[in-house]
Amino acid sequence: MNQQTASPPLDQRLKTTALQYIMYAVVTLQDSDELMVVPSNWLSQDKRHCYWPPFKSTEKCMEAVENKLNPETEGKPWEKLNIIFLGEYGTFEKAKEGHKEIKEHERSYPLDTVLPGIKRQRLEGSQGMSNNQLHPLPPVTPASISRMSADDKVEIIQMLRDIKSKVQENSTMLKKILKDNTVPEVPSSTCVPSKNLKLPLRTFEDVARTEMELKNATTRKKYVKYLSSLGGHMPKDVIKNIMQQVLTDDLAIQFNWQGRGDKKAFSHLVLTDVIRDSALTRNVNRGDCETEIKKYLSYAASRKRPREQGGPGHEIPNVISTSLMGN
Numbered sequence: 363m364n365q366q367t368a369s370p371p372l373d374q375r376l377k378t379t380a381l382q383y384i385m386y387a388v389v390t391l392q393d394s395d396e397l398m399v400v401p402s403n404w405l406s407q408d409k410r411h412c413y414w415p416p417f418k419s420t421e422k423c424m425e426a427v428e429n430k431l432n433p434e435t436e437g438k439p440w441e442k443l444n445i446i447f448l449g450e451y452g453t454f455e456k457a458k459e460g461h462k463e464i465k466e467h468e469r470s471y472p473l474d475t476v477l478p479g480i481k482r483q484r485l486e487g488s489q490g491m492s493n494n495q496l497h498p499l500p501p502v503t504p505a506s507i508s509r510m511s512a513d514d515k516v517e518i519i520q521m522l523r524d525i526k527s528k529v530q531e532n533s534t535m536l537k538k539i540l541k542d543n544t545v546p547e548v549p550s551s552t553c554v555p556s557k558n559l560k561l562p563l564r565t566f567e568d569v570a571r572t573e574m575e576l577k578n579a580t581t582r583k584k585y586v587k588y589l590s591s592l593g594g595h596m597p598k599d600v601i602k603n604i605m606q607q608v609l610t611d612d613l614a615i616q617f618n619w620q621g622r623g624d625k626k627a628f629s630h631l632v633l634t635d636v637i638r639d640s641a642l643t644r645n646v647n648r649g650d651c652e653t654e655i656k657k658y659l660s661y662a663a664s665r666k667r668p669r670e671q672g673g674p675g676h677e678i679p680n681v682i683s684t685s686l687m688g689n
Contacts, residue, residue, distance in 0.1 A: 385453075386401055386451050387409075387450045387451070389448060393443060399457045399461050403432070404433045405445075406442070412442070412443050412445045413439065413440040413442055414440055415431070415435075448464060561607050562609055563609055563610070569633070572633060573632050589608070592604055597641070601646070601655055602658060604640060611662045614662035618656075638652075
């Protein structure tokens with residue numbers, strides 16, 4: 363005769379069946395901004411509040427979540443916490459995966475595990491409080507978040523992934539651009555002109571040749587890169603370093619800014635535009651650049667004369683007359 367196994371009591375079978383239909387949710391605790399996994403039966407109907415167990419042990423809290431304990435102890439309901447509902451999942455494992463994805467893309471949540479110890483705060487009603495007590499208003503839950511479906515949240519997470527990827531791509535491109543356009547700081551005393559640039563210019567033939575070369579964008583870029591590397595902090599120093607490499611004093615004597623008298627106009631040269639561009643990379647604006655070029659050209663003769671006599675050249679004064687500046 364076959365022995366029949368006694369079936370569990372009806373109430374136990376009903377309880378087991380009910381637990382099978384309880385899912386898990388990922389929520390944010392508003393009081394602590396922590397991201398949590400909780401059973402759905404701990405949530406209020408409007409999903410704006412969540413019961414929380416009184417256990418101090420993290421392990422007991424974890425066990426309570428996994429076993430979907432009824433949110434009460436000896437018939438007394440647990441504390442209620444304000445929450446932001448983020449999504450619901452069919453199993454505990456899927457809820458943990460959802461928790462991990464949301465955490466990766468929401469850096470404002472400092473949670474490291476599913477159920478750490480948290481600072482809990484009771485929801486207190488205004489009844490029974492004295493009139494002279496100040497009590498904070500409950501946090502406002504964004505209605506749009508609470509109404510979002512799980513599919514909407516998945517879509518938002520994917521959008522965040524795409525944005526993160528694009529930011530990383532743009533960051534890589536920006537670093538490459540900055541690297542390609544960075545000019546090393548080199549003291550003028552150690553700078554040696556590139557053989558291809560053929561500087562300094564010594565004759566008008568050299569000037570004419572250089573003017574033709576500078577019509578080529580690549581060549582012009584080489585000149586700007588080299589001249590801007592000559593150093594200097596003040597506008598005077600920057601322009602002096604550049605002009606010394608560009609022109610010999612013998613040739614500089616043949617120029618002034620406007621080409622007055624029997625001299626050539628330095629302001630009309632393509633080379634002058636290149637000097638402006640080079641100076642601009644050293645934070646010397648157009649006006650200061652032109653002023654210092656005028657000074658340099660005006661005092662070419664005074665620099666040349668002492669050298670012919672065997673002495674050092676004079677330092678260019680910072681201030682020159684208006685008549686010289688206009689030349």
